[in-house]
Amino acid sequence: MTDVMGSGAISYTPAIIADQLISGLNTDQSQQATLEEQLSTGVTINQASDNPAGAAQLLQLNGSLARAQQYASNATDGTGWLSLGNSTMNQILSSLQSVQQTVLSVSGASLSNEPGALQSLAAQVTAAQQELTNLANTTYGGQAIFAGTGNVSQAYDSSGNYVGGGSAPTRTVAPGVQVPVAVTGQQIFGSGSTGVLGTGGILAQIVQDLQTGTTASLNNLQTNDAQALTTAITQVTTVAAQMGSDYQRMQTFAQQASSAQQTLQSEVSGIDSTNVAQVSTQLTEAQQAYQASLWATSQLSQESLVQFLS
Amino acid sequence: MGDLALGIAASGLDAQQTAMDTISENLTNANTPGYVAESAQLSTNPGGDLLGVGDGVRVDGVTQNSDGLLATNALQTQGVLSQSTALQQILQGAQSAFPVSGSSGIASDLSSFWQSWDAISQDPSNPAPRTQVVDLAQNLVSDFQQASQQLSNLQVNAQSQVSTSVTQVNSILKQVATLNGEIGATEGGGSPANSLIDQQNQLMGELATSIGAVAVPQADGTVNVDVGGVTLVQGTWSDTVVTTGGAGAMKLVAHASGTTIPTSAGSVAGQLAAINQYLPAYQSQLDTAANDLASTVNTQLAAGYTATGASGAGYPLFEGTGAAGISVNPAITGNVQLIAASSTAAVPDATNDAGNAQAMAELYNSPTGPDQQYQSLIQGLGTQVAAVNSQVQAQTSVANAAQENLQSIEGVNTNDEMVQMLTFQQAYQASAKLVSTVDTMMQALIQAS
Numbered sequence: 001m002t003d004v005m006g007s008g009a010i011s012y013t014p015a016i017i018a019d020q021l022i023s024g025l026n027t028d029q030s031q032q033a034t035l036e037e038q039l040s041t042g043v044t045i046n047q048a049s050d051n052p053a054g055a056a057q058l059l060q061l062n063g064s065l066a067r068a069q070q071y072a073s074n075a076t077d078g079t080g081w082l083s084l085g086n087s088t089m090n091q092i093l094s095s096l097q098s099v100q101q102t103v104l105s106v107s108g109a110s111l112s113n114e115p116g117a118l119q120s121l122a123a124q125v126t127a128a129q130q131e132l133t134n135l136a137n138t139t140y141g142g143q144a145i146f147a148g149t150g151n152v153s154q155a156y157d158s159s160g161n162y163v164g165g166g167s168a169p170t171r172t173v174a175p176g177v178q179v180p181v182a183v184t185g186q187q188i189f190g191s192g193s194t195g196v197l198g199t200g201g202i203l204a205q206i207v208q209d210l211q212t213g214t215t216a217s218l219n220n221l222q223t224n225d226a227q228a229l230t231t232a233i234t235q236v237t238t239v240a241a242q243m244g245s246d247y248q249r250m251q252t253f254a255q256q257a258s259s260a261q262q263t264l265q266s267e268v269s270g271i272d273s274t275n276v277a278q279v280s281t282q283l284t285e286a287q288q289a290y291q292a293s294l295w296a297t298s299q300l301s302q303e304s305l306v307q308f309l310s
Numbered sequence: 311m312g313d314l315a316l317g318i319a320a321s322g323l324d325a326q327q328t329a330m331d332t333i334s335e336n337l338t339n340a341n342t343p344g345y346v347a348e349s350a351q352l353s354t355n356p357g358g359d360l361l362g363v364g365d366g367v368r369v370d371g372v373t374q375n376s377d378g379l380l381a382t383n384a385l386q387t388q389g390v391l392s393q394s395t396a397l398q399q400i401l402q403g404a405q406s407a408f409p410v411s412g413s414s415g416i417a418s419d420l421s422s423f424w425q426s427w428d429a430i431s432q433d434p435s436n437p438a439p440r441t442q443v444v445d446l447a448q449n450l451v452s453d454f455q456q457a458s459q460q461l462s463n464l465q466v467n468a469q470s471q472v473s474t475s476v477t478q479v480n481s482i483l484k485q486v487a488t489l490n491g492e493i494g495a496t497e498g499g500g501s502p503a504n505s506l507i508d509q510q511n512q513l514m515g516e517l518a519t520s521i522g523a524v525a526v527p528q529a530d531g532t533v534n535v536d537v538g539g540v541t542l543v544q545g546t547w548s549d550t551v552v553t554t555g556g557a558g559a560m561k562l563v564a565h566a567s568g569t570t571i572p573t574s575a576g577s578v579a580g581q582l583a584a585i586n587q588y589l590p591a592y593q594s595q596l597d598t599a600a601n602d603l604a605s606t607v608n609t610q611l612a613a614g615y616t617a618t619g620a621s622g623a624g625y626p627l628f629e630g631t632g633a634a635g636i637s638v639n640p641a642i643t644g645n646v647q648l649i650a651a652s653s654t655a656a657v658p659d660a661t662n663d664a665g666n667a668q669a670m671a672e673l674y675n676s677p678t679g680p681d682q683q684y685q686s687l688i689q690g691l692g693t694q695v696a697a698v699n700s701q702v703q704a705q706t707s708v709a710n711a712a713q714e715n716l717q718s719i720e721g722v723n724t725n726d727e728m729v730q731m732l733t734f735q736q737a738y739q740a741s742a743k744l745v746s747t748v749d750t751m752m753q754a755l756i757q758a759s
Contacts, residue, residue, distance in 0.1 A: 013724070052691075052695075053693075055692050056689035062418065066425050070428050070671065150659045
C-alpha cells in the first residue's frame with residue numbers, strides 16, 4: 001500500500017466518507033429538531049440548557065408576573081367592595097338626612113298638641129332606623145362589608161348593636177401596600193349614646209323624644225338630638241369621603257398592576273418568545289442543508305475504480 | 311539461461327499471487343472493525359548468476375499498515391468523547407425533571423401556591439380558598455417528591471450502567487490477556503499474528519470507550535492495558551475491576567492490587583462523575599429548596615393564628631425534611647381552619663382576619679425562600695448541561711478527525727487497492743508471459759538441434 005501521508009493529505013477511504021456523511025446528517029437533523037421545537041412551542045427556552053441565565057430570569061419574571069396578576073385580582077376585588085361601600089354610604093347619608101329633615105320639621109309649639117302627628121313622625125324615624133341597620137348589614141359576596149374582620153354575616157344585630165370586629169379588612173395591591181376595602185360600622189355610626197344606632201343611640205332618643213311629645217322632650221329633640229344628629233352626619237360624610245378616596249386609590253393600583261403585568265409579559269416574551277420569521281428562515285436553511293446531505297449520502301461510493309475495470 | 315529465467319518468472323508469479331491475496335484480504339475486510347490494512351513486502355531475492363542478474367523476487371512478509379501514535383490518539387479522543395456523552399445523557403435526564411415552562415413544574419406551582427394565600431384574604435371565613443392552599447401545597451410536595459425520585463432513578467440507573475460496563479471490561483481484560491499469549495506464541499514462532507492483532511485492536515477500542523484504557527505495546531507484539539496509571543493486563547496476566555461505594559463515593563478498584571483506578575475517560579468516567587458529583591449536588595439543592603419552602607411557610611404561620619385564635623406555631627403546613635421527605639401536615643388537610651391566616655388572636659376576629667395570609671403571599675421570591683434556591687438550581691443545571699453539550703460537540707469533531715487520520719493509514723481505500731490490483735495483475739501476466747516466452751525459446755532451441 002502506498003500512501004500520500006507524507007504530503008499531509010488524508011487518504012479518503014470509503015469508511016471515512018461514510019462516517020463524515022453520517023456525522024453531517026446527524027448535525028443537520030439535530031439542528032432541524034431544535035428549530036422545529038422552537039417553532040412548535042413558540043418559545044426559545046425549552047430546557048434550562050437552551051439559555052441558563054435566561055431560564056433563571058424567566059422563572060423569576062414568571063413569579064413576578066403571577067404576583068402582579070394577584071395584585072390585579074386583589075385590586076379588582078377591593079374595587080368591588082369599595083364601590084358597593086360608596087353607594088351604601090350614599091344611601092345611609094340620604095336616610096340620615098331625611099331623619100334630619102324630620103327633626104327640623106318639628107316645631108315644639110305647633111306639634112306638642114298633636115300626638116298623632118308626633119307618633120307618625122316617630123314611626124318614620126323608627127323605619128329609618130330599621131333601614132339604616134339593614135344598610136349597615138350590606139354584604140358583598142356573602143361578607144358583611146361594615147363588620148370589620150370580626151363577623152362574616154352581619155355588622156349589627158336586630159336591636160342595632162354592633163357585633164362586628166375591630167378593624168376593616170385590607171387588600172394587598174402592590175409590594176407592601178395594603179388598602180382598606182371597607183370601614184367598620186363603628187367608624188360610620190359611632191357607638192353608645194353618641195352612636196346613631198342601638199338602644200340609647202341618637203335615633204332611639206329621637207324616637208323616644210317624639211313619642212314622649214312633651215314640650216321639654218321636643219325642646220331636647222330640637223337642641224341636643226339635632227346637634228348629635230348633625231355631628232353624626234358629619235362623621236358619615238367624612239367616612240364616605242375617605243372610602244371614596246380609597247376607591248380611587250384602589251383603581252389606581254388596579255391600573256398599575258395591569259400595566260406591570262403588561263411590562264412583565266413583554267419582558268418574558270423578549271427572553272422567551274420565538275422570532276418566527278427568523279426561526280422559519282433558519283429552518284428552511286437547515287432543511288436545505290439536510291436535503292443536500294441526504295443527496296450526498298445517496299451518492300455514497302457509487303463510483304469507484306471498480307466500475308471502470310472489466 | 312532457461313533455468314534462471316524460469317526460476318525468476320516463477321518467483322514473480324508467487325510474489326504477485328501473494329500480493330493479490332493481500333489485496334483480496336483487504337477488500338473483503340474493508341468494513342471490519344479493528345482491521346488494519348495489510349501490504350505484502352516484496353524484495354529482490356539475493357543470489358543469482360555470476361553476472362549479477364539476480365534471483366527474482368520474494369515476499370518478506372505481509373505487514374500491517376499500523377500507526378501506533380495515531381491509534382493511541384484515536385483511542386484517547388474516543389475515550390474522552392464517550393465520557394462526555396455518558397455524562398450528557400445523565401444530565402439531560404436530570405434536566406427533564408426540572409421544566410422551565412410558565413405553566414408546569416416546581417417554579418410555576420410555587421407561584422400559584424404563594425398567590426393562593428391572597429385568595430384567603432379575599433374571603434377568610436370561606437373554607438374553599440383555604441382548601442385550595444392545601445391542595446396547592448400538596449401539588450408542591452408531589453412536585454418535589456417526583457423530581458427527587460427522578461434524580462434517584464438516574465442515580466440507580468447510572469450505578470447499574472457502571473456495573474454492567476465493569477462486567478464487560480473484566481471479560482475483555484481476560485480476552486486481551488489470552489490474545490497476548492497467542493500473539494506471543496505466534497510471533498515467537500516467527501510468523502506474523504496480524505489477525506490476532508486486529509482482534510486485540512478491536513478489544514482495546516471497547517476498553518477505551520468504556521473505561522478510557524490505553525494500550526502500551528510491548529516489544530514482543532503483546533500489549534499491556536493501563537487505566538490512569540494502573541496496569542490491568544500485563545502479558546498473559548490480567549486483573550479484574552471491582553466497584554466500591556455508592557452515590558457520592560463510588561469508585562473502581564483493581565482487585566488484585568487493591569489500588570483505586572483513577573478514571574478520566576470512557577463512559578464509566580462520565581457515569582461516575584454524575585454518580586459522585588452532579589446528581590448528589592442536584593439532590594442536595596433540591597432538598598434545600600424543599601426545606602426552604604417548609605421553613606419559610608411554617609415560620610410565617612407561627613406568627614399568625616388559626617380561625618379559633620390558637621397560635622400557628624402548633625400548626626405547621628409542611629412536615630418532614632428534604633425533597634423526598636416533605637409532606638403536608640395531615641391535621642391541616644383534615645381541618646383547613648387550622649391554617650394560621652389571621653394576624654390577630656382575638657375571637658371572633660381571627661375567623662375573618664387574613665393579615666397573616668396576606669403577609670405569606672408577599673413572601674414569593676423571598677431571598678431565603680424556595681423560589682430563589684430553585685432558580686439557582688435551574689441556572690446551575692442549565693449551565694452544566696449547556697457546557698457538556700458543547701464539549702460533546704467539540705470532542706466529536708476531535709474524535710472524528712483522529713479516527714479519519716487513523717483510517718487513512720489503517721483503513722482500506724478501495725481505489726488504491728484497485729490500482730494495486732491492476733499493477734500486480736499486469737506483473738503476474740508479464741511473469742506468465744515470460745514463462746511462455748522462455749518455453750518458445752526452448753522449443754526453438756530443441757527444433758534447431
